[in-house]
Amino acid sequence: MFGFILRRSAQSLIAVIGLLVLVFFLSRLTGDPAYLYLPLDSSEAQRQAFSEAHGFNDPLYVQFGRYLLGVANLDFGTALSRNRPAMEVALEAFPQTLKLAAIAMTLALTLAIVVGSLAAAKPDSLFDRLASTASLAGASAPDFWVAIVAILVFSVGLGLLPTSGTGTPLHWIMPIFVLTLRPFGLLVQVVRGTMISALASPYVKTARAKGVQRSRIIFRHALRNSLLPVITVAGDLAASLVNGAVVVESIFGWPGIGKLMIDAIIRRDFALIQATVLITAVAIFVLNILIDLLYARLDPRIRFQAK
């Protein structure tokens, strides 16, 4: 297992480096930061001096070399927009996103497993139809639209919840709701589908012939086998929550990594863009390795191959 983690980490490292190269050069296509950071009436000489001071006048490959050298020494540059080390700023924002994503994903997965399993246990029942319709709606509704409508109804209309920001438990409700909705909808569909085929499988027939309780057949025999594809999809969705909270964080003014990334891009804060991308990339790679390990944990056939 240790060997597996090592190998996967090495593969991930190559991908991370590739990503950093891409982000480094692409972000510099967005334009000259000097125009954003200096007053509109600043002179050409002032802009030159600004660029010179931050090294933007050097050829790109020199800038890149400097950046890599910095990264090797764990120096990720200074966030221009905040005048603080970029990594420090990014690391401050990241836990906010992580908390949101973790809660949303746990909620979505738990609810989806319960709802999907119950729907699959009685296909075409009233509950099944309700669950299928609701999950389809949840999976299809665009999150920005749901977020805005939610603000309109609960904050502007009813005045129950704050529109944005953090601070009280009430601030968490809408972002979590919006982030949970889509994964929940998709996962219900996956759980329902895999559970229906698992419940029709030969080993379930054996369990019935053994006289095993119905609930045990559903939640021990069928569910355990259904989890494998569910975990795969859930992993994908979790990855998109870690970096894709951009829209939701922006709408609700949530001080997470997504919002930070957008701010950095708008302000041409190269060092900060690179730092935020690096953190989310590493988080997603770690997530993927965890999912692989979980997969092997759940399926003994994979476990024994890996040994």
Added chain:
Amino acid sequence: MTASHLLEVKDLTVDFLSLGGAFRATNGVSFHVDAGETLVILGESGSGKSVSASAIMGLIDTPPGDICSGTITYRGRNVDKCNAEERRDLNGKKIAMIFQDPLSHLNPVYPIGWQLAEVFSAHGLATGAEARAKAIDILGRVGIPEPEKRIDQYPHQFSGGQRQRIMIGMAIALRPEILIADEPTTALDVSVQAQILDLLKKLQAEDGLAIIMITHDLEVAASMADRVIVMNSGRIVEEGEARAVFENPQHSYTRTLINALPHDTAEGASRRSTVEAGKPILEVKNLNKFYGLSSGFFAKHTQLHAVKDLSFNVAKGETVGIVGESGSGKSTVARVLLRLNEVSSGQALFHGRDIFQMDAKELLTFRRKVQMVFQDPYSSMNPRMTIFDIVSEPWRIHKDILDKPRWRDRVVELLDLVGLKPEHADRYPHQFSGGQRQRIAIARALACEPELIVCDEAVSALDVSVQIQVIDLLAQLRDRLGLAYIFITHDLPIVRHFADRIIVMKSGAIVEHARTDDIFRNPQHPYTRQLMNATPKPKWETEPATVPA
């Protein structure tokens, strides 16, 4: 009602509902079974034999199933309408069942000990360490060596025969009175089959089990049965004492089934080739194939010697049977000869030219001359292609065989040759039965005008009566077209009247290679003899007069 039987099924009629209407799976089926006896339900696929058994266990889902009429009584108690709790109390405890394919019928993600212990916990009889100890006992009882060690292993770590033993163990754990065995040995090698049948007989003798055995295999049926019922298209066509049914079948369907069996008499020899074997078209010399088995990242790299130093010839118009059990390397031989897998070493001369040295162009011509027919004709045909497309596809690849305008006529001709009708050309594979699909596969092979056809278990998936039809067809075609066959099978009796020579393989090597008559009259190698004796013998010969009247 007469003195009640242990289990009695009366007038059972089951429909399956689908979009196309209702399909009647069983029609007024009645039978009974008593303690200590074995009732065999014999029938081919689709005869309704499994449905009857599933109904006893309450395993028919409604919908799509619909039990239209009939009663099932266990010890005089009506059990066909019992609720979930009553059903649970019956299943596993009083009536147990084992199935055809033990791998898919065991839950892949739990250790077998867990699954065995569950039988006890589900019925509230034992939990935890106590259930585990009982599970170990059972594993020992059904003949799994070192049960303490193996109890924590998963189903995929056992062999097919062991998995069926585990299934049997699970079924008899609570000492039920009735065991329903649905094709329990169909997926197993003959020698393993014999062991499983012996195990069932042993358990029956120890516990006085009533066994309802469902099978399509007449030899298995004869070896187990005290009484037999024969089913066809959902109805019982014949029933009675086993010996009487087998030796003096009354119904024409039963006679067809029994006549489909390869008998010991010489009359079947008619399927042998009628032309004198000419000079070899294929000469295989010292063929070797290794498979690399890499078991993981840091594991040692090991090799499996799948085919060991194989040499044989095939002449024009000749049929060579390659017989062996699973893992004997027989299919690897076929795959290597057709260059579907790369050879490790050795030569195979086709008309003097080494197959393994051929370049892409030569290989194309070679592949035209040598065709293959697979075991499962359904999965080897593209479901979205019509029969016309399937049969004519070789002509798209080998453009010199036939001009496009003549394709239609030729397809009709080929279909006629394999006993199908012209209108079949525009249908799709799923619209045909297994036997018909195998005929289509043969027509496709013939489209290339081959000299040699390699049949890899080509009839193994078919019902016995259909097997014989396909073999007859192959024999006819061989004599008309001068074809040669390499006929690979696990079933020694089936090649008896078809092959000219037989090669018996074990663990990748030839153990015996002789003319068919010599092999059957005077097998030299112990393994060949073992294969022959593994065919189950009728119960009335092995244990006469033990049957309770």
